[in-house]
Amino acid sequence: MAGHSKWANIKHRKGAQDKKRAKEFTRAIKEITVAVKEGGGPDPETNPTLRNAISNAKGVNMPKDTIQRAVKKASGADAENYDTVTFEGYGPNGIAIFVECTTDNTNRTVASVRSIFTKNGGSLGTNGSLEFLFDRKGVFVINTENLELEEDELELELIDGGATDIEKEDNLITVFTEFTDFGKMSTKLENLNIEPKNAEVQRIPLNTSELPLEDAKKIMNLIEKFEDDDDVQNVYHNLEITDELIESFEEE
Structure with missing residues (x-):
């Protein structure tokens, strides 16, 4: 877990861009929607999953009225229906990548995730193939x-x-x-x-793999492509986040 906090801070600073902020808001709204539908209704006092989702929304500086609208919409008849799907595969140099998605169109999401893997030197694997990692x-x-x-x-x-x-x-x-x-x-x-x-x-x-700087940066650029996809909620990998890699992104 070494380097987790440093990298989280780098992502936070890079996330200040408008595009990144919009993605964070989309992610938070989906989390709220799923929490209302599956966690027990629109009252955060009785729905701990929603309470946590609202806290995360505040963490990315989502305005209070936007959060309230998201909760209200999620509890209405016209609320979006989302499925949670996961994908497992490998990037270049054998780096394991686990992608979690929340989507209203699974076929679109499968095609998009497969395309990102394929176009960037990776391959989509079968579910369960990376669980042990x-x-x-x-x-x-x-x-x-x-x-x-x-x-x-x-x-x-x-x-x-x-x-x-x-x-x-x-x-x-x-x-x-x-x-x-x-x-x-x-x-x-x-x-x-x-x-x-x-x-x-x-x-x-459980274990991480260290790569030369340029190879590691290619993996992080691949991770960013996944994170930019509207259906993707989280991306996990086993690349070692070295101080050298962190410094290279701080300089950008």
């Missing part, structure tokens, strides 16, 4: 700027909430939990009156 973890990103708790006290509370690893980068703390402790940590943060900047279950690689 990733571990599902709860990942919580917390902004520490205005927290009242001292750092040591906060860490003890997070450990009590199920934290297995804590990474610090600038004013952000990234907390990892076991998949089964995601709800436990969510409850712990609520009790501490801490609203995470982002909270989700992610696929963390």
Whole structure:
């Protein structure tokens, strides 16, 4: 998990562009829609999945009225119907890539994901072929700027909430939990009156592969092509995020 926090910060800064912000909003609205339909209705007080989706929407600076409209639309008769689908494949140099999508047209999404793999030197595999390479973890990103708790006290509370690893980068703390402790940590943060900047279950690689800088940048450009697709919610991979790779993107 080394480098996770640094890379998350780089993505956040790069995401300030209008195009990236629009994609973040689309992703958040889809998450809200699925949460309302599958998580138990439009009331965040009784729907923890929606409560988490709203928190993530706030984390990408989505306006309050936009969030409220998304919740209202998701609970209406004309709400979009989305399916969650996943794809597994390999990029150049054998880098494993796991793509999670939320779509209203599975055929379109399959064609798009296959095309991105094929045009960039990769190949789409069969579902289940990469499961052994990733571990599902709860990942919580917390902004520490205005927290009242001292750092040591906060860490003890997070450990009590199920934290297995804590990474610090600038004013952000990234907390990892076991998949089964995601709800436990969510409850712990609520009790501490801490609203995470982002909270989700992610696929963390068990082992990573380091590539020469130029090859690694090609993989990251491939990842970005997936992330730019409107149907794609998350992309995971097992490329080692080295300091050299991070610095090359900071200079862009």
